[in-house]
Amino acid sequence: MRLTVTAPMTFAWEDLAAVAPGPGEVRVRTHLSALSVSSELAVAQRGPFPAALGDQTLGVVDEAGANTALQPGTRVITTLGHAAWGLHPEGRVIPIPAHVPDPVALCAVLGEETHKGLRKVAPHPGEQVLVAGAGLLGLLTVFNLTRRGFEGVTVLEPQAERRRLALTFGAAQACAPGTLPHDAFDVGVDCSASPAGFAELMGHLRPRGRCAVLADGNWGALTLPPAFHTRELQLVTSSDGEDYAAYARWLWHHPESLLAGLFPVTVHPAQLPALYPRLLTSDTNSD
Secondary structure (H helix, E strand, O other): OEEEEEEOOEEEEEOOOOOOOOOOEEEEEEEEEOOOHHHHHHHHHHOOOOEEOOOOEEEEEEEEOOOOOOOOOOEEEEOOOOEOEEEEEHHHOEEOOOOOOHHHHOOHHHHHHHHHHHHHHOOOOOOOEEEEOOOHHHHHHHHHHHOOOOOOEEEEOOOHHHHHHHHHOOOOEEEOOOOOOOOOEEEEEEOOOOHHHHHHHHHOEEEEEEEEEOOOOOOOOOOOOHHHHHOOOEEEEOOOOOOHHHHHHHHOOOOOHHHHHHOOOOOOHHHHHHHHHHHHOOOOOOO
16 A cells, blocks of 8 residues: 545555565565655645655665675665555665664665765855754754764754754754844754745854755745845755665664654554544644
8 A cells, every 4th residue: 555645634554555666676565654744744735746755764675686796685665655565676775784773874875865965065164054843854864964973053943843953953052033133153054944944044154154954945935035136145945865775884883772753653554544634733844
C-alpha cells in the first residue's frame, strides 16, 4: 500500500502489486517513514492531486535481484515515503551500520538536504549564523553547524519548547521573534516556511549578508522585504540533497541519541490519514 492524497485533505491507501527486483535492484520493505509536517500538509491542502506523501524511509531489503551485493535483511535508508515497499537501484539505498539507531538513521535524508543549503552559503568560522525556525529542518541545521565547529549559532523561534530544543542541539541562544538586534548576523538560514519568519530573518542580516532558504513558503508566498535590496543581501535556495551517502557516512560517526527527539511520536500506518487534520490544529510554522 502507498498513502496518497486525492483531493484537499482526502487520503487513500493505494494498492501496490508485488514486483520482483530486476538485475541491480533491491526491494525494500518499509519499517519506518518520517512525516515532514509543513511540506506534507501543504501538498495535502493544495495539491497537485493525486500525490504520494512522505519522503525519508527506513526499511529492510527483503529481496535482491541479480548482480547485487546487498543481502536480504540489510537495514537501509531510502526515499519510499509512506509506502509498504518499493524497488530501487542498489546504489540508491544506504546501508545502516548496526550501531546506529533507527531514528538517528532516519535523519540521513533531511540532514543532507539541510547541509547542502549550508554548503551554498558557506559560513566561515567566526561568522554569526541565524536560523529561523526550530522544527525538523531548523534543528538539523543547528546540528550540522555545531557538530562542524560553528559556535555562533542563534535560533529565531516563536515556540518556547522548540527554543529549548534548539539549545540542547547546540545553539548558542534561542530567541523569540522581535527580540534580536538588526544587522547582527552574517548568514541566515530560513527553515520557518513562514513569510513572517523569512522577513524577520532578512531584517537581522548585516549588509551583504547571505541567506539560504531551506523551507519553501508553505504557509504563504515568500516576499523579498526592502532590507534585501538596501543591504544588498545574497539569497540562495536549496531543496534535494546532492550526496546522501556521503552525508550518511558522516552521520554514522555522529549517531547522537538526541536526534531521536526529532521524531517524538510514532503512529501505526492505519492512523496516518486521521493524523493530518489534527496536525492542522497544532503549530505548523516550521517544517
